[in-house]
Amino acid sequence: MFHLAQSLYDSWNAREEYSVLILGLDNAGKTTLLEEVKSSYIPNYKKLPPNRILPTMGQNVATIKVNKVYLKFWDVGGQDTLRELWDEYYETAHAIVFVIDSCDKDRLVECSNALTKIVTNDLVEGLPILMLANKQDLDSPDKMELVDIKEIFNPIAESLNARDSRVLPVSAITGNGVKEAIEWLQVRVSRNKVNRPPKYRKSKKRSK
Ligand SMILES: Nc1nc2c(ncn2[C@@H]2O[C@H](COP(=O)(O)OP(=O)(O)OP(=O)(O)O)[C@@H](O)[C@H]2O)c(=O)[nH]1
Numbered sequence: 001m002f003h004l005a006q007s008l009y010d011s012w013n014a015r016e017e018y019s020v021l022i023l024g025l026d027n028a029g030k031t032t033l034l035e036e037v038k039s040s041y042i043p044n045y046k047k048l049p050p051n052r053i054l055p056t057m058g059q060n061v062a063t064i065k066v067n068k069v070y071l072k073f074w075d076v077g078g079q080d081t082l083r084e085l086w087d088e089y090y091e092t093a094h095a096i097v098f099v100i101d102s103c104d105k106d107r108l109v110e111c112s113n114a115l116t117k118i119v120t121n122d123l124v125e126g127l128p129i130l131m132l133a134n135k136q137d138l139d140s141p142d143k144m145e146l147v148d149i150k151e152i153f154n155p156i157a158e159s160l161n162a163r164d165s166r167v168l169p170v171s172a173i174t175g176n177g178v179k180e181a182i183e184w185l186q187v188r189v190s191r192n193k194v195n196r197p198p199k200y201r202k203s204k205k206r207s208k
């Protein structure tokens, strides 16, 4: 009885918040993606023009509401020396978005090694992993086929336990595919709620 009353109280008075980590090599497009997400979900948000986005040295954080839940995104710098800091975020994460530059064939091995390092961390076990094949708008001879990206990255994400993972094509610049990706995430973190419960944040006072 108490539990029922508690959960009714919680759902009425608190909002569910899930932390989503945006990871990937430097130059993959993480910050550009976060800007696109913010402009898609935050009314009147004016996104930074691409030429104003600098390599991330620390982190960028944004919370957006998607289908009644809140997703708190953490965009962390991807330069080699900054990757050691990713570990600090795993414990409180509910999902990982791994951004791949679809045109950066030269760093494919470095990129797949970075994902392997993430998924083999115990704290990441069971978390949904969304891999985004970014820069789909580019028409470059170096552009990798989506099917090849899937063939390389899907087995890495699935390597340990059965978990929710998916490779989706996006362009952080044009926004193509971004909303579909965010909806996928929202469904997965909600589905994984029992294993990794959200943070319950006090809602703003309701108007009568
Ligand atoms: N054409 C194209 N360029 C993109 C896209 N996404 C990002 N870029 C470009 O890629 C470069 C790097 O983008 P960032 O968003 O700064 O990359 P990042 O992953 O945040 O890099 P770090 O902060 O260093 O980890 C910039 O020149 C962006 O304009 C995309 O979808 N299409």
Ligand SMILES: [Mg+2]
Residues within 6 Å of the ligand: 030, 031, 032, 054, 055, 056, 075, 076, 077, 078
């Ligand atoms: Mg960045």
